[in-house]
Amino acid sequence: MVGLTLKQVRKNYGNMEVLHGIDLDIKSGEFIAFVGPSGCGKSTLLRSIAGLEDISSGELYIDGALMNYVPPSKRGIAMVFQSYALYPHMTVFENMAFGMRIARVNKAEINRRVRQAADILQLTDYLDRYPKALSGGQRQRVAIGRAIVRDPKVFLFDEPLSNLDAALRVATRIEIAKLKQSMPGTTMIYVTHDQVEAMTLADRIVVLRGGDIEQIGSPLDLYRHPANLFVARFIGSPAMNIVPAVIEATGEQTLVLLASGERVAVPVSTPSGLKSAPVHFGVRPEDLRLAEGSGIFGGRISLIEQLGEVQLVYLDVEKVDGPIIVKLPGTEVIHVGDVIRLDVDPQRIRLFDSGGMSVA
Amino acid sequence: MSTVAIPVGARPARNPWVMLGKGFLMALLVSAGVLVLYPLIWMALGGFKSNSQIFSDPFALPNRWSFDNYVAAWNLGVRNFLFSSLLVTIVSTITTVFISAWTAYGLTRTKMFGKPVIVGFVLGGMMLSPTVALVPLVQMMQSLGLYNTHWALIILYTAFRVPFTTFLIRAYMLDLPRDLDEAAMIDGASEGQIFRKVMLPLCRSIIVSCIILHILFAWNEYLFAMIFTNQIDVQTLPVGLTSLMAKHGTNYAEVFAAMTISALPIVLIFFFTQRYFIRGLTEGIGK
Ligand SMILES: Nc1ncnc2c1ncn2[C@@H]1O[C@H](COP(=O)(O)OP(=O)(O)O)[C@@H](O)[C@H]1O
Ligand SMILES: [Mg+2]
Numbered sequence: 001m002v003g004l005t006l007k008q009v010r011k012n013y014g015n016m017e018v019l020h021g022i023d024l025d026i027k028s029g030e031f032i033a034f035v036g037p038s039g040c041g042k043s044t045l046l047r048s049i050a051g052l053e054d055i056s057s058g059e060l061y062i063d064g065a066l067m068n069y070v071p072p073s074k075r076g077i078a079m080v081f082q083s084y085a086l087y088p089h090m091t092v093f094e095n096m097a098f099g100m101r102i103a104r105v106n107k108a109e110i111n112r113r114v115r116q117a118a119d120i121l122q123l124t125d126y127l128d129r130y131p132k133a134l135s136g137g138q139r140q141r142v143a144i145g146r147a148i149v150r151d152p153k154v155f156l157f158d159e160p161l162s163n164l165d166a167a168l169r170v171a172t173r174i175e176i177a178k179l180k181q182s183m184p185g186t187t188m189i190y191v192t193h194d195q196v197e198a199m200t201l202a203d204r205i206v207v208l209r210g211g212d213i214e215q216i217g218s219p220l221d222l223y224r225h226p227a228n229l230f231v232a233r234f235i236g237s238p239a240m241n242i243v244p245a246v247i248e249a250t251g252e253q254t255l256v257l258l259a260s261g262e263r264v265a266v267p268v269s270t271p272s273g274l275k276s277a278p279v280h281f282g283v284r285p286e287d288l289r290l291a292e293g294s295g296i297f298g299g300r301i302s303l304i305e306q307l308g309e310v311q312l313v314y315l316d317v318e319k320v321d322g323p324i325i326v327k328l329p330g331t332e333v334i335h336v337g338d339v340i341r342l343d344v345d346p347q348r349i350r351l352f353d354s355g356g357m358s359v360a
Numbered sequence: 361m362s363t364v365a366i367p368v369g370a371r372p373a374r375n376p377w378v379m380l381g382k383g384f385l386m387a388l389l390v391s392a393g394v395l396v397l398y399p400l401i402w403m404a405l406g407g408f409k410s411n412s413q414i415f416s417d418p419f420a421l422p423n424r425w426s427f428d429n430y431v432a433a434w435n436l437g438v439r440n441f442l443f444s445s446l447l448v449t450i451v452s453t454i455t456t457v458f459i460s461a462w463t464a465y466g467l468t469r470t471k472m473f474g475k476p477v478i479v480g481f482v483l484g485g486m487m488l489s490p491t492v493a494l495v496p497l498v499q500m501m502q503s504l505g506l507y508n509t510h511w512a513l514i515i516l517y518t519a520f521r522v523p524f525t526t527f528l529i530r531a532y533m534l535d536l537p538r539d540l541d542e543a544a545m546i547d548g549a550s551e552g553q554i555f556r557k558v559m560l561p562l563c564r565s566i567i568v569s570c571i572i573l574h575i576l577f578a579w580n581e582y583l584f585a586m587i588f589t590n591q592i593d594v595q596t597l598p599v600g601l602t603s604l605m606a607k608h609g610t611n612y613a614e615v616f617a618a619m620t621i622s623a624l625p626i627v628l629i630f631f632f633t634q635r636y637f638i639r640g641l642t643e644g645i646g647k
Contacts, residue, residue: 052542073548085539089561098557099547150547 003028003187004049004154009058011044011211018044020211021058028063028153031180031188033198035234036208042191045208046156049189050079062154073099078147079156082163084139086131086146092118093127096146117145120182121175137168144179155188161197177201195235199223207231229280229356238285238312238325240350243297245281247274254351254359256281259319260297266349270359279359282350285312285327291343298341299324301334315340400623407433407617414612433618436608440593441600442621447510448596449578452517456574457567459518460525465555467526468533469541479530485523490583501588512588513596517578525570532566533559568636572629579626597622 004026011019018041026032034042047053049060051072060067067075086095096114105113118124121141131139140160147155160176161169177200180188192198198205199219207214207222207230215227219235226232232240248263249255250270257263258281266281291298299317309330314323326342334340351359406414407429408422466472467479497516501507506515540562544554560567585599592600601622605615 050546052545072542072546077546079543079546081539081543083537083539085537085543087540087543087558098544098549102548102553146543146547 003030003063004189005059005061006049007059007061009045009048009060010056011041011048011053012056017056018211019048022213024206024213024216026187026189028187029185031190031201031203033190033192033202033205034208035192035195035198035205036214037234038193040208041211042193042208043158046079046158046189046191049154050077050156051075052079076153077156078150078152078154079158080140080143080147080160082159084131084143084163086139086142088131091128091130092123092134092142092145095131095142096149099146099150113149113151114145117148120148120179121145136164137172140164140172141175144176148179148183153187155183155186157188157190159191159193161192161194173197173200196237199235205235207234225358226350227358229282229352232282232350232352232358236284238327240282240284241288241324242352243281243283243317243320243324245279245351247277247279250275256351258297260299260317261319262297264296264349265346266351267346268351268359270351274353274359278354280352280356282352283344283348285325286310287348288324288326288342288344290328290332291341293341293343295341295343297324298339301336301338301340304334304336306330313340315342400627403616403623404620406613407620409613411611411613414616429613429617430621433604433614433621436604436614436618437592437600438597438604438618438621441595441597442625444510444589444594444600445579445596445622446625448513448517449575451510452514452521452578453571453574455514455518456521456525457570460522460570461529461560461563461567462555463522463526464529464533465559467530469538469554469559483523483527483530485520486527488520488523490520494583494587498587508589508591508594510594513581513585516584516588517574517581521574521577525574528570529563529566532563536562565636568633572633572636575629576626 004024006022006024009019009022009024010017022045034045036042044053048055051067051070055068062075062077087098090098093114096117097110100110100113114127115124118127121144123138123141123145126134126138126142131142134142140163143160157176161172164172176190180186180201190197190201202219204216204218205222206216209230215222215231217225222231222235226235226240229242233242244259245256245264247254247270248257250272252269254266254268254270254274255263256266256279264281297317299315299320301313302316302323303314305312305314307330310327311330311332311334313326313328313334315326317324324342328334353359402419405422408425408427409417409429410423413420413423463482467475467482472478498507501512506512536559540558541554544558549557580598581596582598585596586602589595589599592603595603601615601618604618608614
């Protein structure tokens, strides 16, 4: 059974098209994250699913039923807003009970469901308070509680952690992960611009840019096999190092000449047409290590960020713009100004063509 | 309305300049209070005196505390004027505020074709001068058979005050986050329920201000009331009192009594709602 299907979904604001034909299949019970830079259309896509925005063209199905013209309250969804959107003139209890009261659910049932949700979210002592007398984290939990009592098929979150401070954000992230485990049948769609949240929570991540899907895949998939340069740079922190290069020889193996002057054999096969084509050579900071011998390239250390367990080493490499970042064990003894050589497992190297697409 | 926190146990400094400043402020406020209240009290006291005492002894207390003048004024027509004023004010307040709030909701919360034009059209009504429209309005009311009825005033007060009231409520609603209505929409509330259960409670302070502003307007309105009513049982207080003065102008005691009766409701309303009034206005406009 398919949880949610989008077919060629487009959204226009006046003459401006914000979503350019989104195709997406989400399985029932999946946790999906939409990530992408600010303004790429994540919220618009989520709000289109919720029914808060009309879809300009295309089709949206939830549980196999066409939803384009179904009002938000009939779609079986619940949404947690970035601002929490709690009703300020209602107590916590009333906030959570509002939807059920509208639907004329009987008192005993309302009471039971609100108290159950409050119990899960540790809000029982706060049921009589007004939102203004709650902390940010508590408000967040009330917003989640209001969504839980709706018993939704699809749970929508729009950047729910962005108004919390760093420590609370991690704690609440864990709460949401637990919530997901306790509601295995519920599909969850989670919008964030923070790739760490997406990586840690999602079963699959949808990377958006400028109203298009760049890639869909499991967190590890995106991390190991980014489909293009944009995803490669967006997923992972610090970002993947990119060095300009030229293909010197194609075939079973590909020989590339780096801008810094070294030649590297990459174990991917490339068609002969790509010979002498410019490419981007990508390698993640943690895949680089100090070379025993000459390595693939080297440079002078300009900065070291010691984090204890690891240290981030910023390297100036000749003829390469911007620093190359290397993640080395925290115990490695090195100093700013040292010249070091680096090596890499060739399996971990990624190549992108001049258009930014991954070279298979 | 902030209060200055004084640390427990510490006495405020006895700086002579501060004391002097406070004393001066106090004197100023008391004088202002006397300035406003004295004529009102003088008028109310005048209602207890006889006509001759008003002239012989204008600033003394009444010789005899008798309600005769009040009773006489009441029977001379103040009873009818008061009833008309109450009716017109209450009904037009309800219609104006309800229509304005609903309009403001529509103007701020719905997608509709040509909304800027409609906003301009509704709010442009504020520019309309009542005097200019008088002649056609008289003809209209006459042909509708509403001339010289309470309905004429109720309709006119509503029509002429909806733009301004809408303007105030709309400005307030524009500042309220859209997320709240969207959350209510997901919760299954209809437009009417969103309006009643979410928007109206959130707009309470501006609504209270609008109610009070409209009461003040309707209670004191003179031009329409004078032109559209001409009988004692339809006229409101401002017009009724004027005609009373014209007819019984020599009996000041009764006129004072009549004016006191007419001022009483508005003073009471203000007395009981001043908390809302002041807060509503500052929140509604200052925020
Ligand atoms: N109501 C609107 N009217 C016009 N443009 C809008 C509206 N809402 C969003 N947009 C535009 O649509 C694009 C996507 O916005 P949004 O979905 O909010 O991005 P994100 O949530 O990814 O940051 C942005 O360029 C934004 O300016
Ligand atoms: Mg957004």
